[in-house]
Amino acid sequence: MYCLNAYQYQPPSSSSTLPLCNFLSLSLSLSLSLSMAVNSSLSLLPSTLSPKLSNSSSIPNSTHFQPKTRIPLFRHFQMTNGVFLTPVSVVSTSASAVVGVGDDLPLDYGDVFPQADPSERRRAGVVLHPTSFRGPHGIGDFGEEAFRFIDWLHEAGCSLWQVLPLVPPGRKANEEGSPYSGQDANCGNTLLISLEELVNDGLLTKEELPKPVDSDRVNYSTVADLKDPLIAKAAERLIRSEGELKSQLEDFRNDPDISSWLEDAAYFAAIDSSLNAFSWYEWPEPLKNRHLAALEDIYQSKQHFINIFIAKQFLFQRQWQKVRKYAQMKRISIMGDMPIYVGYHSADVWANKKHFLLNRNGFPLEVSGVPPDAFSETGQLWDSPLYDWKAMEKEGFSWWIRRMRRAQNIYDEFRIDHFRGLAGFWAVPSEAKVAMVGRWKAGPGKSFFDAIFRAAGKINIIAEDLLKLWESVQTKKLYHGIGAGGPDLKPYNYNLYGVITEDVIQLRKSIGAPGMAVLQFAFGSDAANPHLPHNHEPNQVVYTGTHDNDTIRGWWDVLKQEEKSNVLKYLSIAEEDDISWALAKAALSSVARTAIIPMQDILRLGSSARMNIPATQFGNWGWRIPSSRSFDSLETEAMQLREMLSMYGRL
Numbered sequence: 001m002y003c004l005n006a007y008q009y010q011p012p013s014s015s016s017t018l019p020l021c022n023f024l025s026l027s028l029s030l031s032l033s034l035s036m037a038v039n040s041s042l043s044l045l046p047s048t049l050s051p052k053l054s055n056s057s058s059i060p061n062s063t064h065f066q067p068k069t070r071i072p073l074f075r076h077f078q079m080t081n082g083v084f085l086t087p088v089s090v091v092s093t094s095a096s097a098v099v100g101v102g103d104d105l106p107l108d109y110g111d112v113f114p115q116a117d118p119s120e121r122r123r124a125g126v127v128l129h130p131t132s133f134r135g136p137h138g139i140g141d142f143g144e145e146a147f148r149f150i151d152w153l154h155e156a157g158c159s160l161w162q163v164l165p166l167v168p169p170g171r172k173a174n175e176e177g178s179p180y181s182g183q184d185a186n187c188g189n190t191l192l193i194s195l196e197e198l199v200n201d202g203l204l205t206k207e208e209l210p211k212p213v214d215s216d217r218v219n220y221s222t223v224a225d226l227k228d229p230l231i232a233k234a235a236e237r238l239i240r241s242e243g244e245l246k247s248q249l250e251d252f253r254n255d256p257d258i259s260s261w262l263e264d265a266a267y268f269a270a271i272d273s274s275l276n277a278f279s280w281y282e283w284p285e286p287l288k289n290r291h292l293a294a295l296e297d298i299y300q301s302k303q304h305f306i307n308i309f310i311a312k313q314f315l316f317q318r319q320w321q322k323v324r325k326y327a328q329m330k331r332i333s334i335m336g337d338m339p340i341y342v343g344y345h346s347a348d349v350w351a352n353k354k355h356f357l358l359n360r361n362g363f364p365l366e367v368s369g370v371p372p373d374a375f376s377e378t379g380q381l382w383d384s385p386l387y388d389w390k391a392m393e394k395e396g397f398s399w400w401i402r403r404m405r406r407a408q409n410i411y412d413e414f415r416i417d418h419f420r421g422l423a424g425f426w427a428v429p430s431e432a433k434v435a436m437v438g439r440w441k442a443g444p445g446k447s448f449f450d451a452i453f454r455a456a457g458k459i460n461i462i463a464e465d466l467l468k469l470w471e472s473v474q475t476k477k478l479y480h481g482i483g484a485g486g487p488d489l490k491p492y493n494y495n496l497y498g499v500i501t502e503d504v505i506q507l508r509k510s511i512g513a514p515g516m517a518v519l520q521f522a523f524g525s526d527a528a529n530p531h532l533p534h535n536h537e538p539n540q541v542v543y544t545g546t547h548d549n550d551t552i553r554g555w556w557d558v559l560k561q562e563e564k565s566n567v568l569k570y571l572s573i574a575e576e577d578d579i580s581w582a583l584a585k586a587a588l589s590s591v592a593r594t595a596i597i598p599m600q601d602i603l604r605l606g607s608s609a610r611m612n613i614p615a616t617q618f619g620n621w622g623w624r625i626p627s628s629r630s631f632d633s634l635e636t637e638a639m640q641l642r643e644m645l646s647m648y649g650r651l
Helices: 144-156 195-200 220-240 244-254 256-275 292-301 303-329 389-394 398-410 446-456 502-510 552-558 561-571 579-588 635-647
Strands: 002-005 008-010 084-086 089-092 123-127 160-162 333-339 366-370 380-385 413-417 424-429 439-442 461-463 515-518 540-543 594-598
Touching: 144 160, 144 303, 144 635, 160 594, 195 220, 195 303, 220 244, 220 303, 244 256, 244 303, 256 292, 256 303, 256 398, 292 303, 303 333, 303 398, 333 398, 389 398, 389 446, 398 446, 446 502, 461 515, 552 579, 561 579, 579 594, 579 635
Parallel strands: 123 160, 123 594, 160 333, 333 413, 413 461, 515 540, 540 594
Antiparallel strands: 002 089, 008 084, 366 380, 366 424, 424 439
């Protein structure tokens, strides 16, 4: 119920009057009912103004109540007795009153219209990792192509750019290039630093730039050999310089939110560069367990390396924030991605052992993964150490708070990959060869987000809560009231691969985070499939596919005929129609407020453009935009996309 509240007395400015009835019916029907709670407002008036209303039993004795929502409404009016009233707001309240049908409404009643809630704006975006840009040095970066892409997004009417994690990617043979096997949860991938931008900053010369390399896929070891020495040279020159840039470096280094993770990362990298062991648990005892004297020795012997490491992180931050600022100027939000787990051989685990489930020697007791799902019959074994959620909770989730603040610093919003692990997580014995032998354990749940929001404020989070394979038979809620890291949960029915249980849904809803739907998972035989557009929800992000999916064309080429028929019928298209844009249209027409399309699908590319094949170790993360498809040549695609966004209210 709504009422007009807080009409305040003001001295009359003229003798002109308006009929009293205009002010005794100051109610506005903002819902389906004509009954409005005007009593609290009217009780502020002298009883002589309206004996009828002042004597009404429906008028509350007290004028005190708790307003819920304030909305500026009417202009000022003058009462017949010369009292001047200024309407302040419309407020929601539980008060009730009966207003006569047919009474006059305020003069500007017809000028008051509902206002759209900005948080309910419909929008669309593209997922494209910066490594996939074209560029002269074998990998995309934060140079000119990043700005051209933002311009293209703006021309196409998009307001969102999603990137994969920007952390240093894995460099082991079985994880090369994977941003989900990062070496550090907070550091940036310095291979994304633009050499040309370093020239613009006076830290390199044009003559020092390598000859252009035109490659269709990223070879991470080759790129590292090419770029690392030049970026280090630029960092060294920055350290020796004087002026504004050097001052910014010092500010970066002394920022408490930065230094809380940067120092550990720098020391870890310095030790790792000297020992080059398989993992930190093989380091000598004093370094493995961070003895103060051993760390002081490292600082003395590796001070130059540590300073270079920090300067490189500053250069990453500087260039990325320049890109981000340009995107904000174009009204484009950047959505990042946060893997729930971190790599074992990382500063995160080495410097925070008590926050992970490790044995006395520092080796994982259990590792992360998922049970069998749509991508793997034996499950996925990720090998990341599991968090000791009980220990983290005792310290108020301080490690996670630092991580969340870092994400806020580099993204406008971000997706939590494997969000379901915060409700219940799959724990696999560290000696296991396959993930299917694991078991479910309870995660931290709502208390985790309560602590995060208290410390870091409201964070724009997207929950990756994908149900990858839908069956008509649902599992019921598996547990209730189990503490974080507590007793095992009941096993899942393996016919329900990748199932998202009720606790995951309730956790997501409790923090107001949108979930996800992926159209490539939609077209089985069940009309209740949550990925089908008619089952979407407004507070949701719909994808045609994610980085773990094939491209639409690649998916279509191997899709079973039964599912193809379902797609054709559901979308009312013919088999010869453009399936990439037909599925894009289905995503954009969804009631989900956010729709995201991979760049590969906009370019109508096949399986060779796929970014990642889950449960495989080689040949992933290397795709780059073809040299023949520069952003300057994609005007037709931009116009076509903009027309669709206009049609479905996403501009």
